[in-house]
Amino acid sequence: MSRVFPPNSRVIAGQVVVLLGLVGALVTAGIWYYGTPRYFRVGYAPVQPIEFSHKIHVGQLGMDCTYCHSHVKESHVANLPQAQTCWNCHGADKGNIKSDSPQLAPLREAFKSGQPIQWQQVHKLPDFAYFNHAAHVNRGVSCLSCHGQIDEMPRVIHDQPLSMSWCLDCHRNAAPALRPNAQVTNLKWDPARDPTLTKMNMTAEQYQKYIKNHANIAPPVTCTGCHR
Numbered sequence: 001m002s003r004v005f006p007p008n009s010r011v012i013a014g015q016v017v018v019l020l021g022l023v024g025a026l027v028t029a030g031i032w033y034y035g036t037p038r039y040f041r042v043g044y045a046p047v048q049p050i051e052f053s054h055k056i057h058v059g060q061l062g063m064d065c066t067y068c069h070s071h072v073k074e075s076h077v078a079n080l081p082q083a084q085t086c087w088n089c090h091g092a093d094k095g096n097i098k099s100d101s102p103q104l105a106p107l108r109e110a111f112k113s114g115q116p117i118q119w120q121q122v123h124k125l126p127d128f129a130y131f132n133h134a135a136h137v138n139r140g141v142s143c144l145s146c147h148g149q150i151d152e153m154p155r156v157i158h159d160q161p162l163s164m165s166w167c168l169d170c171h172r173n174a175a176p177a178l179r180p181n182a183q184v185t186n187l188k189w190d191p192a193r194d195p196t197l198t199k200m201n202m203t204a205e206q207y208q209k210y211i212k213n214h215a216n217i218a219p220p221v222t223c224t225g226c227h228r
Helices: 009-034 054-060 083-090 102-113 133-137 143-147 164-172 195-200 204-214
Strands: none
Touching (some): 083 102
């Protein structure tokens, strides 16, 4: 009776299984790395309808974050400014700052039509994740802890991974991310130069731990604290 399979069929089958295993491992490793926020979004800097420069407005002119993101201390989201907010300075009947600039054409159109400017979202969490800006800002977490040194960015970039492990690392040791509430939007704040430290005779590290102990920091204890 003739053989259905060749004599070396077991060897070939074993090689196929090993090859499939290697391919599966490589695919898994690729997804594990390239599919994470650290790779996929860090450095993401989309072109915006208006090339708004935080470096100029915040870094050079000293505008406070809450002038544009006015609800960040009361809302779970950091709202984007309405055209009227921008027009307060750029409008021809207001500050008249580059009101006729071609770069501000989308602003003029939005102001006339009442329709919002279609800004491109930079920072994005998964739909199942819940992040409350007000809860963090009012406990002394500065903008730059999550968004980086944004006052030096001509164009906003996605600075931190915002992954689950990244958030948990901060919740496990929140002290380095904390500062006095009055300094939350001061992106040039230097704890070593804060006069409060001199009065309290503390190092920067001791001061941050002091803030943590007096800021009523309480990481979520249930899944629904972070997940919808």
